Amino acid sequence: MTSENNINVMPGAIVCEESKLDGDITIGSHCIIHPAAIISAEAGPIILGDFCLVEEQAKIIHRLRPEQTNNETTPVLIIGSHNVFEIGCTVEAAKIGSNNVFESKCFVSNKVNVTNGCIIGAGCKLIEEQTLKNNTIVYGSKCFQREGLDRPVTQTAQMDTLSKMLPNYHHIRRPMKKDYLN
Amino acid sequence: MSYIILPDVVHYACTCGILKPISKLYFCRHCLELRCGFCVCHEADSHYCDKCAENLPSSEARLKKNRCGNCFDCPSCHQQLSTRAATVGPKNPDDPKAAPRKVFYLLCLLCRWSSRDVGIPDQAAVSGGWPERENIYAHRLQEIQDMYKAIVLSDKQQKLDKDKKKQRRYMSFTDRTGITASMLRKRIGWPDVPNPLLKAKPTELNNKAIAKEEVEEFPEDLLTSPVNLSLATTMEQRLVQPEWQPTTIDKLFPIHKHLSVKRSQRCRSCEHNVSKPEYNPNSIKFKIQLFAYYHIPEVRIITVEPLRAGKVSELLLKFSNPTQHQTSITLFPYKVDDVIACEDNRTEVISQSSEEKGSGSQPSSITHTSLTRQPSITIKPRPIKTRVVADVVVPNASFVLPPRDDAAEYDDSGDAHNIQNDPKIVVWRKSNKAVIKLQVTPNSDLNIGDEVTTAFTIQHIYINTITTVENKEPQKCEHKVKVFLTLGNLVGGS
Ligand SMILES: [Zn+2]
Ligand SMILES: [Zn+2]
Ligand SMILES: [Zn+2]
Ligand SMILES: [Zn+2]
Numbered sequence: 001m002t003s004e005n006n007i008n009v010m011p012g013a014i015v016c017e018e019s020k021l022d023g024d025i026t027i028g029s030h031c032i033i034h035p036a037a038i039i040s041a042e043a044g045p046i047i048l049g050d051f052c053l054v055e056e057q058a059k060i061i062h063r064l065r066p067e068q069t070n071n072e073t074t075p076v077l078i079i080g081s082h083n084v085f086e087i088g089c090t091v092e093a094a095k096i097g098s099n100n101v102f103e104s105k106c107f108v109s110n111k112v113n114v115t116n117g118c119i120i121g122a123g124c125k126l127i128e129e130q131t132l133k134n135n136t137i138v139y140g141s142k143c144f145q146r147e148g149l150d151r152p153v154t155q156t157a158q159m160d161t162l163s164k165m166l167p168n169y170h171h172i173r174r175p176m177k178k179d180y181l182n
Numbered sequence: 183m184s185y186i187i188l189p190d191v192v193h194y195a196c197t198c199g200i201l202k203p204i205s206k207l208y209f210c211r212h213c214l215e216l217r218c219g220f221c222v223c224h225e226a227d228s229h230y231c232d233k234c235a236e237n238l239p240s241s242e243a244r245l246k247k248n249r250c251g252n253c254f255d256c257p258s259c260h261q262q263l264s265t266r267a268a269t270v271g272p273k274n275p276d277d278p279k280a281a282p283r284k285v286f287y288l289l290c291l292l293c294r295w296s297s298r299d300v301g302i303p304d305q306a307a308v309s310g311g312w313p314e315r316e317n318i319y320a321h322r323l324q325e326i327q328d329m330y331k332a333i334v335l336s337d338k339q340q341k342l343d344k345d346k347k348k349q350r351r352y353m354s355f356t357d358r359t360g361i362t363a364s365m366l367r368k369r370i371g372w373p374d375v376p377n378p379l380l381k382a383k384p385t386e387l388n389n390k391a392i393a394k395e396e397v398e399e400f401p402e403d404l405l406t407s408p409v410n411l412s413l414a415t416t417m418e419q420r421l422v423q424p425e426w427q428p429t430t431i432d433k434l435f436p437i438h439k440h441l442s443v444k445r446s447q448r449c450r451s452c453e454h455n456v457s458k459p460e461y462n463p464n465s466i467k468f469k470i471q472l473f474a475y476y477h478i479p480e481v482r483i484i485t486v487e488p489l490r491a492g493k494v495s496e497l498l499l500k501f502s503n504p505t506q507h508q509t510s511i512t513l514f515p516y517k518v519d520d521v522i523a524c525e526d527n528r529t530e531v532i533s534q535s536s537e538e539k540g541s542g543s544q545p546s547s548i549t550h551t552s553l554t555r556q557p558s559i560t561i562k563p564r565p566i567k568t569r570v571v572a573d574v575v576v577p578n579a580s581f582v583l584p585p586r587d588d589a590a591e592y593d594d595s596g597d598a599h600n601i602q603n604d605p606k607i608v609v610w611r612k613s614n615k616a617v618i619k620l621q622v623t624p625n626s627d628l629n630i631g632d633e634v635t636t637a638f639t640i641q642h643i644y645i646n647t648i649t650t651v652e653n654k655e656p657q658k659c660e661h662k663v664k665v666f667l668t669l670g671n672l673v674g675g676s
Binding site: 119121137139140144145146147148149152 | 258259292293294295296298299412416431
């Protein structure tokens, strides 16, 4: 860990020590960050909302688009709550709302805005500049898009199990003290 | 079937002239010929649903239009739909004792389409009882079908009446495949029962399709309102449901799943099976599996030196013997117009050849009579069109490959086989495998970057363990197969 890293872990979050967190990162309460997850705040701070699940080998990278590099203000990547980043996904999206699922091995480039309730299917690649509407589902090898009826169900049972299991087998990063917050 | 060495650079010439990797070929033990998917007869053995593994007799499958009654495909992406359970509140929420109900709906795990998307009510039972949609044209389609059936039958009847005069003594091929009850009755001498459909002459349809002069008005809003593509269905989604052809996504309804078939493959010449699966849909095993991979020596490329036009390169090939019998391999140069070799792929082994090679492990009682079964259909092999652009110098001597021994993989004590190697040919040897060194010369008129393909003929001793009434002993045959190697591209320099 370098001294530049400024990692804030909110109470109730389970952040495995082996996970690679670079830069200025705030992790919301009740988040679960797996040991081999990578969160890299290259271009500016990342604020991860509550109840997010970041699985093994998932990469969340805050990377600027070329035209943004000259801006004076450093943009902040704010990620909403209840997002699931499944195994091996790479997410560089410029904006991420709530209740999204990034399935295994998907790729979302930094030109994409993800709103709420979207599902990026396994292996789907979103590269071109676009804003996904609420409840968009991207699926299949040709990355077809369709609009879902409702946002995906939250993985409460999975999160509960993980929050019980992970501390038994991994070193957990200490969350910030409550009084420090106040 | 994908194969463990995927860049498929070694091809075998099938008897029909098509080049295929060894994993895609069959070997008929009765005519001792290679067969591929193009030159075998395919037969549907049984119909089954690959989701619920239900086995259906073919008549029932036809009645259900080859679809499973219980399983569904997603109308949006054509994957399987899964049944999902959800709990809803009790029927009368005022009663505090009422237990919450369980309801089921269909969900696609790929595109997340669900039966709730189009308003199909949730079902109380797992197996569903999902509403069936009635095709509004079903009656009309049935009418047309019946009319055509009647025409076919009356045609047949006319033909039979004509044939009645001349007594037929031979069965025709059509009789053999589609024998009708009426034909059977005739053959055994019973009076023919007139077909009920024939009583009435083939009726005309009572309402014929009539071309209309007025067509629907062109909907103006097609040009004025913005297009919302997320509401329109794709071409695939429409064509997969030809009865309805939905144009908007709110008309997508679950599709009954197509049945799969287990099929057996039959050698076209001798009508023996080369592949026959077990009947049970849960089983992935075969009753008969005459795959070439289990009978023909396998060739793999180990290394090849950079290929230059007109220059000699060294080529290392690994041969392995998949059979339980020792074999001896002889290489022959490839000839383009190898017509004789095609027809004479199998020759009887002359008695001295086995003694010469000193194969002591062979049983002495091997008989040398040729196979008696004659092929019922002779198929002329087609010429192989692949251009061979490099010469291989094949050694004059042959080499021996010991039988396959699965236990040898775990045995480090060295090989027990006492085989004298010709060091000029065999550079390495372990259990049933041997690495052979060959010299390959690409043609001098090739350009840099051209793909270099070479070929040769392998002759191997094949022990046929099929016993017939006359031959109780396994028979020893020489079998020839042409092997094509794609060695890579020509490079420049010296
Ligand atoms: Zn063939
Ligand atoms: Zn089924
Ligand atoms: Zn689907
Ligand atoms: Zn055959």
